[in-house]
Amino acid sequence: MRVSKRVRSRGLPALLVSTALLVGALSVGTVATAAPESGKAPAASGSVHAGHVMAASTRASGDDPDGDGYIPAVPQVTGVTPSDRTPPPAYFHEFQANCSATHTAPDDPIVYPGQPGKSHDHTFMGNRSTNAHSTTGSLYGGATACKAPADASAYWMPSLFKGDQKVLPVGPQVIYYKSGVTDYTSVRPFPKGLRFVVGDPMQTAGEFRAHKGFVEGWECGDSFFNTDIPASCPSRPDVQLNLRMQAPSCWDGKYLDTPDHRSHMAYPVVKPGTNDNMCPASHPVALPMIEFKMAWPVNGDMSQVRLASGRGYSFHYDFFNAWEERTLKALVDHCVVGGLQCDARGYDETHPQKGAVLNADYRLP
Template identity: 80%
Template sequence: MRIRGRTLSALLLAAALGVSALTVDTYTAATAHGETTAPAAGAHGAHASGAAKGHVMGASALPSADDADGDGYIPAVPQVTDVVPSHATPPAAYFHEFQANCSVTHTAPDDPIVYPGQAGASHDHTFMGNTSTNAQSTTASLTGGPTTCNAPADSSAYWMPSLFKGDQKILPVGPQVIYYKSGVTDYRSVRPFPKGLRYVVGSPMQSAQEFRSHKGFVEGWECGDSFFNVDFPASCPSRPDVQLSIRFQAPSCWNGLYLDTPDHQSHMAYPVVKPGTNDNVCPASHPVALPMIEFKMAFPVNGDMSQVHLSSGRGYSFHYDFFNAWEERTLKALVDHCVVGGLQCNTRGYDENHPERGAVLDADHRLP
C-alpha cells in the first residue's frame, strides 16, 4: 500500500533519527514487512550516523528514467498475473544452480536503488559487475555495459557495504562467487529475472538477532574454524590462506507486478514451507519463482579483527543490492539449462558431473 500521510510516531522517529518524515513513512512500511528495525542511538559508535544516513529503507526517491513520478513503484511491463505457485514434485536433483562470478569494480557512497540520482547520499558501497554503476544508473544505462562478471552478457550491478580494518578499506580479490539457484523445491518452475528488477537483501539497521534469524542467513561470518558468527569474530588465524567470508541468500519469489517498490523489498518474498511437507514453495502473494541469488564473499583480512567494521556499522548490518541487467537470451539459456535442468553448473553453464549435457556458453563465456 502506498503511504501518503504522516503519523505522529513517524514524525517523532524522523526527529530522533535526523531524517525526513517521508523517509520514515516508507521506512515504517518496510518494518511492517518484518525486514527492518530502527537503529538504536549510538548503536554503531562513529559509524551510526553513516548507517542512518546511508541506507534507510524507503528513502524518498527522485523522478528518474525508471520511476518517472518518483513514488518508488516501478511497474513491470508486462506484469505477470497468470502464474500460481508450483506445488509439484520434480525429479530428484540435488543441485540446480550456476555461478555468475564477478570482481570488484569500484567503491562509492552511491546507491542507485535506495538513493537514485543522489550522488554521495549513501554509506560507502563496494560494487561488482557493471563498471559504470553509480547513483544515476538506470536499466537503460546498465544494459549492455562493461562488466567484470565472467559472462560479458551479465551487465547487472551487485553491491554491498564496504569493509574496513580501521581506516583501511579491504576489497575482495578476484571473482566473487555469486550463485543463481532454485529457492523452491520445484526447480522446474524457476524463470529468469525480468530486466530491471532490483531489490535490497537485509538491512543496515537490523539487530544482531534479526540478522541471525533472517531467512537469507546461511553461515554468518566465518574464518578459519570459526563459523556462524553474527558479528565479526575477535580474531582469525594469521595465515595467508585465511579470509573473512560470508554467505547470504536473497528472496526468490516475485509478485509479478513491480520491478521495485518503495521499501525495495516487498515485491520479493522468501519461499515458505508447504504444510505437511518439507517442500519450499512460493507464497500466493508472490507466485513467480525466480533464481535465488546467494552472495559468497571473501575479504582478505585476518589476525586481530577488533578494528574491522562495515561502512554500515557492525557485522550484522551486512546487506546487499542487486539490479538486473542481464542480456535476456543468455540469462534464459543459463536458467533453463542449469536451474530448470537440475545441474550444478560453473560460470559457463557446464556441469562436470554431467559432461554429456554440454555447456551453455563458449570458452569466452558467450552464447554461441
C-alpha cells in the same frame, strides 16, 4: 501506455525475516498487456523494521519519473499459481556468476537514485559504470567485470574496512543463481530491470541471525555462524573472512521495485505437511535465488574490521538485473531448470554429456 501502480502493500507484520514485507494477495504464468494508469495511492513512507524505520526512496529517477518508488513491470506477469509440485530429485540446480569488484563509492542507485554521495560507502561488482545515476538503460549492455559479458548486472554491498584501510574482495567472487523452491523446474529468469535490497543496515544481531537469507554468517578459519565479525582469525595465508547470504526468490509479478525495495519480493514458504518450499500466493513467480559468497583478504587481529554500514550484522546487499535476456534464460533453463551444478559457463563437470551453455569466451554461441 503505463501499468497501473495502484497495488499497495497491506502492511503485514514481518515474520522472522526482517526485510521481507509481504503484499496482499495478488491475482498474478501468463504475460499481461500494459493497462492505463487510473490513479495512485500515496507512496509508502518507509518500511518499519523491528523498531527501526528505513526511509523509502520516493525521488524521481530515470526508471521512476514520477518518483513514487513504484516501478511497474511491463508487461506484468499474471495468472501464476505457486507450484507445489515435487519434481524428480536433483541435488543441485544452480549456476555461478563470477564477478569481481570494480570500484567503491558512497552511492546507491536503488535506495538513493540520483543522489551521489548520500549513502555509506559501497563496493560494487559486475557492471563497471554503476553509480547513483544508474538506470536499467545505462547498465544494460555495459562493460562488466563478470566472466560472462552478458551479465551487466550491478551487485553491491557495504565496503569493508580494517581501521581506515578499505579492504576489497580479490578476484571473481561467487554469486550463485539457485532454485529457492522445491520445484526447480518452475524457476524463470529475472525480468529486465528488477532490483531489490537483501538485509537491512539497521538490523540487530538477533534479526540478522533470524533472517531467512542467513546461511553461515561471518566465518574464518574454524569459526562459523557468527552474527558479527570475529574478533580474531588465524593469521594464515589461506584464511580469509567469508560471508554467505541468500536473497528472496519469489516475485509478485507486478513491480520491478517498490519504495522499500523489498515488498515486491518474498522468501519461499514451507508447504503445509511437508518439507517442500514453494512461493507464497502473494508472490507466486519463482525466480533464481541469488546467494552472495564473499571473501575478503583479511585475518589476524580483526578488532578494527568493520563495515561502512556499521557492525558485521548490518551487512546487506543490492542487486540490479541487467543481464542480456537470451543468455540468462539459457543458463536458467540448462542449469536451474535442468537440475545441474554449473560453473559460469553453464557447464557441470559431473555431467559432461550435458555440454555447456556458453563458449570458451563465456558468450552464448
